Amino acid sequence: MTGKNLKMLGALALLALALTGCGSDSTPSPTAVVDTAPPAVPADVNGVTYSNTVQLEWAANTTDADLAGYKVYRVSGERVAALTAVAQVENYYTDTNPSQGSNDYRVTSVDVNGNESAYEAVQVTVDDDFGPYHPDTP
Secondary structure (H helix, E strand, C coil): HHHHHHHHHHHHHHHHHHCCCHHHHHHCCCCCCCCCCCCCCEEEEEEEECCCEEEEEECCCCCCCEEEEEEEEEEEEEEEEEEECEEECCCEEEEEECCCCCEEEEEEEECCCCCCCCCEEEEEEECCCCCCCCCCCC
């Protein structure tokens, strides 16, 4: 082959690389895996009244390594209000301003990617005359 033929062959090879993407810089980049799976729903959510507050607690999530924490909501009719602005790590919450009468709460789990679980609900009744918590009082 002459120099002219090699030059022509080189140009065709470059054209072929450009059209097929088979060059050394066309190695596919690794695809990032995005976590979209929510953590487990909080379990054993319960609440009691104590001195006109509502104390909620639930079983700690031990199954999700990427758990960021929990969010607590209070439901009033169609309105759902977040009581925790961000996920908290504790598996308990004290509502210091509950409504008199029936209070509906929802607790969710949130992971580090912002995935939020379905909720577990509990209803707690606050009575004006309830006073301090007594374990033997229903």
